[in-house]
Amino acid sequence: MTHNTAPPDELTFWSFVDYAVHKAERELPSVNAEAMRMILTLNRATSMVVYDLESSVHRPRGWTWPGFRVLFALWLAGPMEAKTTAQISGMSRAALSALLNTLERDGLLSRERATHDRRALQLSLTEAGYGAILGVFRAHNRRESAWAEALEPEERRELVRLLNKLMAGSTDAQAKFRN
Amino acid sequence: MTHNTAPPDELTFWSFVDYAVHKAERELPSVNAEAMRMILTLNRATSMVVYDLESSVHRPRGWTWPGFRVLFALWLAGPMEAKTTAQISGMSRAALSALLNTLERDGLLSRERATHDRRALQLSLTEAGYGAILGVFRAHNRRESAWAEALEPEERRELVRLLNKLMAGSTDAQAKFRN
DNA sequence: TCAGATTCATCAAACATTTGATCATTTGGG
DNA sequence: CCCAAATGATCAAATGTTTGATGAATCTGA
Missing domain, CATH: 1.10.10.10 (Winged helix-like DNA-binding domain superfamily/Winged helix DNA-binding domain)
Structure with missing residues (x-):
């Protein structure tokens, strides 16, 4: 890292998104920070939901x-x-x-x-x-x-709409799908 | 299944969300279909993004x-x-x-x-x-x-806002977090 | 008709994840 | 000071995933 800014004392799974986006912007000016934040947030949110469902519903059974x-x-x-x-x-x-x-x-x-x-x-x-x-x-x-x-x-309907639009756009993005 | 409605011919990873929500509503009147659709959509969208990133960026390297x-x-x-x-x-x-x-x-x-x-x-x-x-x-x-x-x-900003709100609410939901 | 290509399923090896146990180090209370 | 409790890391066994290879059944076209 060029500018070695110390990470905040308590960096958590969730707060890391903000930290990472800002840091990446400073270190790598060419980064698409908006896209980075969106995908990072999407992944972390889903990961929390899945962890909760799996550990509170599925594993115990x-x-x-x-x-x-x-x-x-x-x-x-x-x-x-x-x-x-x-x-x-x-x-x-x-x-x-x-x-x-x-x-x-x-x-x-x-x-x-x-x-x-x-x-x-x-x-x-x-x-x-x-x-x-x-x-x-x-x-x-x-x-x-x-x-x-x-x-x-x-808001729930809007979230679903946005996720659907994201998926619909994946063909334009030439995304890889499973065979 | 009580009412054995045949699934549409081409049921895909993505179209299954709609099919599943409607079917569950018919079969299990007590289901919270809104919640089911939201979580299912969130998972499928994320799964597609991750599959694309992993198979087009990470695995090849x-x-x-x-x-x-x-x-x-x-x-x-x-x-x-x-x-x-x-x-x-x-x-x-x-x-x-x-x-x-x-x-x-x-x-x-x-x-x-x-x-x-x-x-x-x-x-x-x-x-x-x-x-x-x-x-x-x-x-x-x-x-x-x-x-x-x-x-x-x-829309990107709104998606991020909604996901953040979802995460923020997870404490009220008594969600399980990793140790 | 029949031989090559395609399709479906499984296997093998490497990797990642979970829960629960074990071992080493540190901390805290008497 | 010292021993019990807490903490950090790893291990073990079971599970699931990936890619690439293999074997069996089906299809296709000459």
């Missing part, structure tokens, strides 16, 4: 966040091919393959060869899996509600 | 997202105790311990026992680490800029 995502998709969209499950729950096919070992072992879902294409895999919730996702989702949604109360209804 | 976060913190805040690094880069002390093995092996940072407390660890970037983070951050920031262009300047 012996679940993981990725496991929840798979069971959630299967609960809402019904039995489907593994390829689709990977798509809509946001993971690679290889990652899902590994994850399925745990979920199947725990008796939450079943893997079956598809009849129309013997390469493909058909996934479906077991009875136990169906009962479990119902209860876990209720707890999950209660925590979501607690988070949502931080904003006014109008 | 042999870096990982968590490794970048650590080097980034160290670059901006300067040498510091490992405990602080874990705090501001958002990981547990145990996770950082494991991550340091890789980063140290790759010659990007150095671990030293702190002089004032021989239990504590002092972390600092090596010359190589300093040079590397500079280059990687530049590329990282260019991708951030591309994402940011999806929104108008005023």
Whole structure:
């Protein structure tokens, strides 16, 4: 660092955003500080929400966040091919393959060869899996509600609108998507 | 599912948000759909941004997202105790311990026992680490800029404001934070 | 029809993360 | 002063993720 400004005494996960943006602006004049702040804030906010949900809802019930995502998709969209499950729950096919070992072992879902294409895999919730996702989702949604109360209804809609616009713009940005 | 509505043919990572919220509303009348939509959208948007950054910037350079976060913190805040690094880069002390093995092996940072407390660890970037983070951050920031262009300047500020408000409200929500 | 290309799933190795245990050092109270 | 409690770091085992390779089934075009 050219100008070695000491960091404030208590630098936290959250206050680091402000600190980092200002520091980067001073050190690297070419930086796009607006963009940096937006992406950094987005990541930190999401990280806090996920940490809370995972540690207060999922882990205590012996679940993981990725496991929840798979069971959630299967609960809402019904039995489907593994390829689709990977798509809509946001993971690679290889990652899902590994994850399925745990979920199947725990008796939450079943893997079956598809009849129309013997390469493909058909996934479906077991009875136990169906009962479990119902209860876990209720707890999950209660925590979501607690988070949502931080904003006014109008603000929540605006946040969703802005995030949707961000995603819609990702094609222009030539963003990389999962296969 | 009580009403077995077939999912639309092409259910994608992104379109699943809408599908899931509507379906959950029908199946589970007690659901807080607003909250569900907000958190789901937040997670998916962030996930897309992170996937793009990691796969187009970090992985091709042999870096990982968590490794970048650590080097980034160290670059901006300067040498510091490992405990602080874990705090501001958002990981547990145990996770950082494991991550340091890789980063140290790759010659990007150095671990030293702190002089004032021989239990504590002092972390600092090596010359190589300093040079590397500079280059990687530049590329990282260019991708951030591309994402940011999806929104108008005023919208970017509003998004940041809303996310900050969400975080500020997390104390009221009794959210769980990392130790 | 059949051989090459494509698609689906899994495996392997490296990496990162979680919880809970262990070990070393420091601190604080009697 | 000294021992118990607290603190900092690491380890161990289980889980999940990435990239790249492999094997099986399906498709395609000559």
